Amino acid sequence: MRKDEVLVSYLKILLVLATRIKIQQQSIQQTASLNGKQMVIVQKLRNAIEDNFRMLHSASDYADMLHVTPVALARVTKNHFNKTLSDLITERIIVEAKRELYLTDKTVKEIAYELGYDDEFYFSRLFKVKTEISPQFYRDTIGFNRGAS
Numbered sequence: 197m198r199k200d201e202v203l204v205s206y207l208k209i210l211l212v213l214a215t216r217i218k219i220q221q222q223s224i225q226q227t228a229s230l231n232g233k234q235m236v237i238v239q240k241l242r243n244a245i246e247d248n249f250r251m252l253h254s255a256s257d258y259a260d261m262l263h264v265t266p267v268a269l270a271r272v273t274k275n276h277f278n279k280t281l282s283d284l285i286t287e288r289i290i291v292e293a294k295r296e297l298y299l300t301d302k303t304v305k306e307i308a309y310e311l312g313y314d315d316e317f318y319f320s321r322l323f324k325v326k327t328e329i330s331p332q333f334y335r336d337t338i339g340f341n342r343g344a345s
Contacts, residue, residue, distance in 0.1 A: 234272050237262060241273070241281075249288045251312045255281040290326050293319075297335040304331045 244261050252258065258281060259266040273281045289311055296307045308319035323331045 234275065237264060237269070237272050238276050241269070241284075245285060245288050249285055249292065250310065253285055253289070253312060255285070258285075286322070286326060290323065293323055293331065294327075294334065294338075297331055298338055304335075307331070 240262050241258060244258055248257075248261070252261075255270065256266050259269045262269065264272075270281060273279065273284065277284060279287075293307055293311060296302060296310070297304075300307075302310075304320060305316040308316040311319065313319040313322075320331055323334075327334065329337075
């Protein structure tokens with residue numbers, strides 16, 4: 197009878213160890229698939245921002261477009277970029293505004309309108325907050341026609 201009890205004890209230990217290994221493997225697989233899903237979302241988000249930054253400025257618009265909740269998209273964005281989604285959108289808008297100010301002679305009002313802002317003053321404040329200089333000063337000091345002024 198003693199041998200049976202010892203064998204049963206060893207069998208229980210073996211089952212506990214096997215269960216722990218199985219749980220660890222499942223956790224690793226879930227993490228890998230989650231990272232894969234997040235990478236797909238990140239790539240779709242990059243494409244969506246690039247295609248729509250001129251008209252869509254809110255994080256919820258992009259969450260709706262990608263069919264994820266705003267909270268889930270915010271978490272993915274924070275994990276991969278260490279920034280908020282609003283920061284990513286704003287950065288893309290500022291890059292485009294700088295490009296337009298540098299390469300064209302469009303007015304600030306025209307650029308603001310093309311980037312989806314009806315109020316040029318709101319756009320100018322946003323630009324100044326993010327770059328620490330006004331759009332007109334940026335154009336005057338950096339733009340291609342800076343010597344013409």
